[in-house]
Each structure stands twice: as C-alpha cells, then as structure tokens.
Amino acid sequence: MNVKQITVLSSAAPLILLSTASAFAQPGVATGAVNVRTGPGTGYAKVGTLSAGELVDVKQCQGSWCFVDRNGGTDGWASANYLQPVNNQPAPSEPDIPFNFGVTVGPGGPSFSFGIGDAPPPAPVPVPVAPEVCFYKNMGYSGAEFCVPAGTVDNQLMGSWNDRISSIKLIGGAQVQVCEDWWSGGSCGVITSSKPNLGVYDNVISSFQTW
Structure with a gap:
C-alpha cells in the first residue's frame, strides 16, 4: 500500500x-x-x-x-x-x-x-525511551553537556569534567551513583530523579556509574 x-x-x-x-x-x-x-x-x-x-x-x-x-x-x-x-x-x-x-x-x-x-x-x-543519564556543567541543566546510556561506568572523570558537574538529568528510569573521588572513593550518593541543583555534590564529582 x-x-x-x-x-x-x-x-x-x-x-x-x-x-x-x-x-x-x-x-x-x-x-x-x-x-x-x-x-x-x-x-x-x-x-x-x-x-x-x-x-x-x-x-x-x-x-x-x-x-x-x-x-x-x-x-x-x-x-x-x-x-x-x-x-x-x-x-x-x-x-x-x-x-x-x-x-x-x-x-x-x-x-x-x-x-x-x-x-x-x-x-x-x-514510545519507549532508552534509560540515559545526562550531565551538565551548570545548574538547571544548562552549559556543556554529555549523556551516557544506563550501564556506563566512569571511574576517572578527566579534563574539564572532573569536579565540574552541577546538574544531572535522568531519562527513561535511569539512576546514577556519583562519588567525590576516583574509583568510587570518598562520599558517594545514589541519584534516582533529575537534579537541577546537586547540593553537596555540586562541582565535586570525580567518578560515576549508571544503571
């Protein structure tokens, strides 16, 4: 047809x-x-x-x-x-x-x-939405951005992203654990909903894993 x-x-x-x-x-x-x-x-x-x-x-x-x-x-x-x-x-x-x-x-x-x-x-x-996590350098989901699918592990945030994340958007039911130091060291927290302001984790994230 x-x-x-x-x-x-x-x-x-x-x-x-x-x-x-x-x-x-x-x-x-x-x-x-x-x-x-x-x-x-x-x-x-x-x-x-x-x-x-x-x-x-x-x-x-x-x-x-x-x-x-x-x-x-x-x-x-x-x-x-x-x-x-x-x-x-x-x-x-x-x-x-x-x-x-x-x-x-x-x-x-x-x-x-x-x-x-x-x-x-x-x-x-x-329409099914694939689980995804997006990181932003500024509060309110603004500034530079990068997104990763669920199941991503980054034990060493490098360059301009280390200690530079200020807001996180979760898509399709994704969740993320963020930590202050490399290799999931230091203080860690699990984020289960989008955060336009990360509070105590603002500009301190050095490693993460998503699911």
Whole structure:
C-alpha cells in the first residue's frame, strides 16, 4: 500500500518517528546545522554534520535522538530537536490514500499515532525511551553537556569534567551513583530523579556509574 500524502498534526513539536522496518522510514529535513553521531547521545563520536535544509530518511528514534539515512555523507544519529517531517510525494500513477500522523509529548515522554484512510488516528501509544543519564556543567541543566546510556561506568572523570558537574538529568528510569573521588572513593550518593541543583555534590564529582 502506497502513501501519497502525509499530514503532520503538530509541526512545531520535535520530530518523533517510529520504524519497525525500512518500509516505514519517514522523510525529514534538518532545520539547522546539527552533528551526526555514532549513537543516540552527545557522548558518542561525531561522524558528520547535517546542514540546514538537508533531506534525510529517518529510520528510527530513541528518546530525543533519531537515526538518519543521508543521501550524501555518513549515516548516524542526530538530535530530533533539529528535524522536521516533510511531505512525501510519490509518482502520479500511485493511488491517493489519506494518511495521518500525530505526535503527543507529555510527562511520560513522547507518543505517536497514525492511521490510513479518512478515520481519525487511534489513541497515541507511548514510545519507549532508552534509560540515559545526562550531565551538565551548570545548574538547571544548562552549559556543556554529555549523556551516557544506563550501564556506563566512569571511574576517572578527566579534563574539564572532573569536579565540574552541577546538574544531572535522568531519562527513561535511569539512576546514577556519583562519588567525590576516583574509583568510587570518598562520599558517594545514589541519584534516582533529575537534579537541577546537586547540593553537596555540586562541582565535586570525580567518578560515576549508571544503571
């Protein structure tokens, strides 16, 4: 079954797409320059940059990141905040089949709905969010940032991040243990909810492990 027109219910929301197979890839466009990385987070290596207006095929999304198939350049993960859906126009000989697609962003994370034909789309279904922990140099989740998936252990924070973390955001039910010294030494604490202000652990974290 071919789709002639895609109607986006909320173009202002970040692009949230679901792909269970390559046949469900959605066309998207970059709204600005954004890095392409090897994984869904700023902690992964950069492999390229999308330019504003670049057209891509969005294969799947995980949390606030989407895997993009590029016509030119290396494929990889890009922030969904810099992607928007575009209309897909097939050959004129293809039948006209209405298709609707909706995005809802709520306290539990993003959800999507879609339908074929004139009937309204079904109720949104929550999209699973991969557990992830994001660290910030400033309070209130601002300043420089890096994110890691659950199961990451860093026993020696190096360079500009050692004793420089001031807020932590937890995504998808992730948790993190932070310690004042390397190799889980000194005072340690377990964080189970996002902290815009780390209190006694502000600018003293030297090692951590997530789950």
